[in-house]
Amino acid sequence: MRQRPRGDSRGILAPGRLLRQVRFRRHLPAPALRPWVEHYWFVDWDLAEPFAQQVVPHPAVNVVFRRDGDGPETAEVAGVGRELFSITLVGSGRVSGVQFRPGGFRPFWPGPVAELTGLRRSFADLAGRWPPARDHTGGACDGTDAERCHVLDTLLTGWAPASDPVTDEVIRLVEEIRTDRTVLRVDAFARRHGLSTRRLQRLFLDRVGVGPKWVIRRYRIQEAIEQAADGPPPDWARLAADLGYSDQAHLIREFTAVTGTSPAAYARSVG
Incomplete structure (x- = not known):
């Protein structure tokens, strides 16, 4: 089991440019979650001009929490992306992401993971089917890195994944x-x-x-x-x-x- 998060830039196009524009870092989850969760990834930005970033997705599901400026926190499940992912960041904001290990999202999801492939589903859309989406109250983008990790650890542990x-x-x-x-x-x-x-x-x-x-x-x-x-x-x-x-x-x-x-x-x- 890893003792530190991955340090490579694999999947990130022009990683040096990204690191000059935003604060990007990774943290390991609580030990009990590491069989399924690769790492948490945090991005914070405060930009004078819009910044566009592209990523070649891993074969992994991500759960992504985002707050733009002083707006509300949003949350979504991002299935495995087959195509190049592009995003443009503007103003200020924060993202707290959970990258699951490939295969590791299945204990947190009630059906075949293929039904999410190529899709990004908001928690609002999933609330009627998936209790974690219904129970989300925010806070994953608030505070220090340690506080954000604690919120994610608590959230994921509360979803009660079982070894399979x-x-x-x-x-x-x-x-x-x-x-x-x-x-x-x-x-x-x-x-x-x-x-x-x-x-x-x-x-x-x-x-x-x-x-x-x-x-x-x-x-x-x-x-x-x-x-x-x-x-x-x-x-x-x-x-x-x-x-x-x-x-x-x-x-x-x-x-x-x-x-x-x-x-x-x-x-x-x-x-």
Whole structure:
């Protein structure tokens, strides 16, 4: 179990620009929640001009609390995003987010996680179906980081998640895909774990919200994006081979489709 939150910028386009414009940080949840919650992420801003940010989403559900200026706190569940996420921040505000581990939202949700994929559902819309949405009274964006963490810990613990061996298995499988570059094909990965491809697909749709092939490709392209932003431009042909692409052209096509810009242009823009 992690003793500190992730320190990478994976998924964040032009992370240096983001850190110059806003206060962004991550914190771990209470130990009892760490089997399911990756981290809390906080963003505070006070801007003279609008600031636009793009993110290549992880295969993870987020619960997001936001307050703009002195306005009311809003809350939403953001399912796994298949497309590039763009947001423009203006004025001042705060966000307190919960990023669940891929598969980790299932103990907090009453149905297949795939029904949330590609959607952002406000707590107001979910209040009739999901008790946590009905019970939300605000406060997640108030106070110090420690106070905000305490509110989120209390809120999530109050949702009474229960350990589930199938969910635990799926979380481990996704973590293996994230950390093991040799995982390139769904059928080979399924055989490695004594599962049929169909069974693996069903497990991922129910617990993660997307299929295993999508998870593999998303983690690999996120790594390519991070390498493009970190130091001198990589050897794209070698990186393509390392990440399981058939050739450099395949990596360039997927990179451009996901981010809207070519690897070389992206590397120049953040250099």
